[in-house]
Amino acid sequence: MDFYKHLNYSLGNEDWCVEAQALRVNSGDRAVCVTASGDRPLHLLMTDCAEVISIDMNHAQNYLFDLKMAAIATLDYEQYLAFMGCTPSPHRYAIYKNTIAPQLSSEAAAFWASRKTMLARGVVYQGRVERLTNVIAKLLHVFRGAKIKKLLTFDDIEAQRHFVKTEWDTKALRKAFELIIHPSFSKHILQDPGLNSYVEFANKPGLYIYHRMLNCLNTHLAKKSALLQLVFTGKVLPDAYFPYLTLDGYTKIRRSTGRVNVVRGNIVEYLTKSEPNQFDCFSMSDIASYMPQAIFEALLRGIHNAAKPNARFCIREFISKRSIPREWQAIYKRDPLLEKKLEQEEKNFVYRFIVGDIQK
Numbered sequence: 001m002d003f004y005k006h007l008n009y010s011l012g013n014e015d016w017c018v019e020a021q022a023l024r025v026n027s028g029d030r031a032v033c034v035t036a037s038g039d040r041p042l043h044l045l046m047t048d049c050a051e052v053i054s055i056d057m058n059h060a061q062n063y064l065f066d067l068k069m070a071a072i073a074t075l076d077y078e079q080y081l082a083f084m085g086c087t088p089s090p091h092r093y094a095i096y097k098n099t100i101a102p103q104l105s106s107e108a109a110a111f112w113a114s115r116k117t118m119l120a121r122g123v124v125y126q127g128r129v130e131r132l133t134n135v136i137a138k139l140l141h142v143f144r145g146a147k148i149k150k151l152l153t154f155d156d157i158e159a160q161r162h163f164v165k166t167e168w169d170t171k172a173l174r175k176a177f178e179l180i181i182h183p184s185f186s187k188h189i190l191q192d193p194g195l196n197s198y199v200e201f202a203n204k205p206g207l208y209i210y211h212r213m214l215n216c217l218n219t220h221l222a223k224k225s226a227l228l229q230l231v232f233t234g235k236v237l238p239d240a241y242f243p244y245l246t247l248d249g250y251t252k253i254r255r256s257t258g259r260v261n262v263v264r265g266n267i268v269e270y271l272t273k274s275e276p277n278q279f280d281c282f283s284m285s286d287i288a289s290y291m292p293q294a295i296f297e298a299l300l301r302g303i304h305n306a307a308k309p310n311a312r313f314c315i316r317e318f319i320s321k322r323s324i325p326r327e328w329q330a331i332y333k334r335d336p337l338l339e340k341k342l343e344q345e346e347k348n349f350v351y352r353f354i355v356g357d358i359q360k
């Protein structure tokens, strides 16, 4: 599938503060995660875990992670933000050529050598999802630029709730969500299995996501939600920077670059073939929304094989509807209260959670 050849994600859209509550990483733990935009392995490297195995079957995502790691290892914080594209810089490609490229594997360097424009523009907004949200944000700005600007000024949730109720929540915006996220339309603007292939949780996925957005705006300040800012402005404000883009995150990751191993391949196969009882934490992003139920069950068998007793898992879902078969429910001890809490606390408002411990 062509999807697994492109750089699809570059910024991230999952709240680490939420993920950390599910994974409860201890000093010395071994963790497995999905690479995607690299936020998961970078955030795991901010903990005291002993090792992170980061897997993606799309090598573009793994090369992005290599690039982010090399930038953190070789640039000071301000240069790092500028190189990533968070702050302005006319020298990104020169920085890449002189400082970062020598740190990369020949495969990763070959990959980036043919993507000069992406590097010059700043890779953090160059994933296909981030480029699409940039186009959507420009369109939405034409129709509700003043409202978007106002929404991002609120420091008081009560005032924001009133604004959302009286000015933000309109039939026109609702219809826009229904249209853009309807699979028969979305497949023409972004072929992404998570968006168009496994649309099982809601008959009207656009309306479902719209209401998740309203719920998020009644719970969290818009200026703290990276996903909301990405959709409505195409950029993320420092207040909503993911930890790997903060000075604290950069500093912690810079001390731990030797603790990660990147694997290109299918995570289901990797975990199924793994030696038993190897890992303490499983950060699976929303790959459950990228596979049918049968493959999801193979993923569950793989995690069970590779997991140590009491290992923690965090599995997200977008608009798919996966279930843990009855015969596995005693082994996958879910925490429904925590799942609800995380769903409410996640500021990137599109996820549901399957979290808990592995009983072995």
Ligand SMILES: C[S@@+](CC[C@H](N)C(=O)[O-])C[C@H]1O[C@@H](n2cnc3c(N)ncnc32)[C@H](O)[C@@H]1O
Binding pocket: 004, 008, 009, 010, 011, 012, 013, 014, 034, 035, 036, 037, 038, 039, 055, 056, 057, 058, 061, 194, 265, 266, 267, 268, 285, 286, 287, 290
């Ligand atoms: C939905 S994305 C995660 C996006 C995430 N929210 C982000 O922004 O980082 C899922 C990622 O998992 C990868 N993926 C999906 N199924 C996989 C599998 N079976 N094995 C390995 N990687 C997989 C895709 O290539 C993609 O990079």
